[in-house]
Amino acid sequence: MRDAYHEELDSIGDSLVEMARLVGSAIGRATTAILDSDLKLAESVIEGDQKVDDLQHDLEGRAIALLARQQPVATxxxxxxxxxRMSADLERSGDLAQHVAKLTRLRYPERAIPQDLHATILEMGQLAQRLMAKAAEVIVTKDVDLALQLEQDDDAMDLLHRTLFQHLMDERWKHGIETAVDVTLLGRYYERYADHAVAVAKRVVYLVTGEHADELQQDIKPDIQPVSGVDGA
Amino acid sequence: MRDAYHEELDSIGDSLVEMARLVGSAIGRATTAILDSDLKLAESVIEGDQKVDDLQHDLEGRAIALLARQQPVATxxxxxxxxxRMSADLERSGDLAQHVAKLTRLRYPERAIPQDLHATILEMGQLAQRLMAKAAEVIVTKDVDLALQLEQDDDAMDLLHRTLFQHLMDERWKHGIETAVDVTLLGRYYERYADHAVAVAKRVVYLVTGEHADELQQDIKPDIQPVSGVDGA
Known part of the structure; x- marks a missing residue:
């Protein structure tokens, strides 16, 4: 039987998993909303983010109370x-899903994304959602191999992000500046979302192995920047 | 005379101020570098970010050691x-300054920013640097009034960001897509930098007053998005 202390620690873990579940669903729904220009779905993502914020706030209170009362040491x-830290990553991921939804609302009833970019954005959205599902699984299972998989998935996200930039920089781009701005921001939202999912997994790896102290840091990977022939970023 | 424990607490505060000083200088230098297309200056910002990362890493180690050894409670x-949390904000601000510098390097020897946007970008860079200088002062003085000033300064940053979007959306925009993408990202870097400076100040307010529990959260303010006539974001 577990004591109250370890039950409280477990419940913090449960909240993290619940946050990951919510923000995973949010990015999936936000992606559908922006591709379909579905205002109602977008609004549900925007409103739903409050629940993530509340969970984080509650988790923080419990974590600090635990530190004060139980004064844990070592592991x-x-x-x-x-x-x-993971709760901060997850909260921020929720914000980024909300940004995708807000862009949908801003352009409604127009579609923010031109048809020839639908496939790429859909892939980015699906990959983001999968990354967060894996991050949640890593929190539960503490599976280091799975955590390392996330880095490969993140490489795929970088590739998609580059594809997006290539579309933008293509001389045949015919969707104008407003759409270019929207697509630029959208690409960044997905990329940052993925970064936070990877960060969550890496923090678990650090807890399990005690290795890679650098990965304790807030940001693990430099953001990619637009390309122009060479990738100098 | 202060005991070893409070000396250690003070030294953590000193590290935060030093981080704020470094990332404040970094955003100022990065702004000069991108406006002048000064590769050497850009490189110094890019390399200098390692020092910020090291400081954060060191601070984290000392904070966790302090928790383990001294088991502080309450305040x-x-x-x-x-x-x-503040160290994470500051570390991220350093990354954002580094992004500005990397964009300089990516476009070198070309200038990333067209002449008619120089004034706006310069203002954003200067305001970002002032915000961070004030954030550092708030850490030292715990001055709640000064902390609240940062929110007003941040409103000015939002205004500048909107100005930037208006330039982009103007039908007379003649700088092409690549520059539009660069300017979109650049605007976001400055805006997020400012958000982190404000977050640092708000965290101090919370420590001093114990009020505004919401402000404990990672992100305080929704990001602004591109406008199109109305501001629906």
Whole structure:
């Protein structure tokens, strides 16, 4: 039987998984909303983010109370501190899903995304959702191999992001500046979302293995920037 | 005379101020670099970010050691936990300054920013640097009034960001898609940089007043999005 202390630690883990589930669903729904120009679905994502914020807020309160009351040391202390960081990553992921939904609302009833970019955006949205589902699984299973898979998935996201930039930079681009701005921001939202999912997984790896102290840091990977022939970013 | 414990707490505060100083200088230099297309200056910002990362890493280690050894409660515990969050904000601000510098390098020897946007970008860069200088001052002085000033400064940043979007959306825009993409990303870098500076100040307010629990959260303010006639974002 577990004591109250470990039950509380477990419940923090449960909240993280619930947050990951919510923001995973949010990016999936936001992607559908922007591709279909579905205002109602977009609104549900925008409103739903409050629940993620509330969960984070609640988790923070419990984590700090746990530190104060139980004064954990060593591994347990690291779990609590790392959970605070993971909750920040997940909260930010929720914001980014919300941004995708807000762009849908801003352009409604127009479609923000031209047809020839639908496939790429759909892939980015699906990949983002899969990354978050894997991050949630890593939180539950502490599976280091799965966590390392996320980095490969993230490489695929970078590739999609580059594809998006190539479309933008193509001389045959005919969708004008407003759409170029929207697509630029959208690409960044997905890329950052993926970064946070990877960060969550890496934090678990660090907890399990104690290795890669650098990965404790807020940002793991440099953001990619637009290309122009060479990738100098 | 202060005991070792409070000396350690103070030294964490000193590290935060040093980080703020470094990332404040970085955004100023990155702005000059992108406006002048000064590759050497850009490289110095890119390389200099390692020092910020190292400081954060070191600060985290000391904060966690302090939690483990001293097991602070109440206010002291909140100071340590909040310091961890502030260090994450500052580290991310450094990344954003580095992004500005990388965009300079990517476009070199071309200038990334057309002449008619120089004034706006310069203002954004200067405002970002002032915001960070004030954030550092707030860390030192715990001056709540000054912290609240940062929110007004941030409104000015939003206004500049909107100005930038208006330039982009103007039918007379003649700088092409690549520059539109660069300017879109650049605007976002400055805006997010400012958000993190404001977040740092708000976290201090929370420590001092114990109010505004919401402001403990990672993100305080919704990001602005491109406008198109009306601001629906």
């Amino acid at each position: 347990d202390l690291r779990i609590v501190v790392t959970s605070l | 002291d515990l909140r100071i340590v936990v909040t310091s961890l």
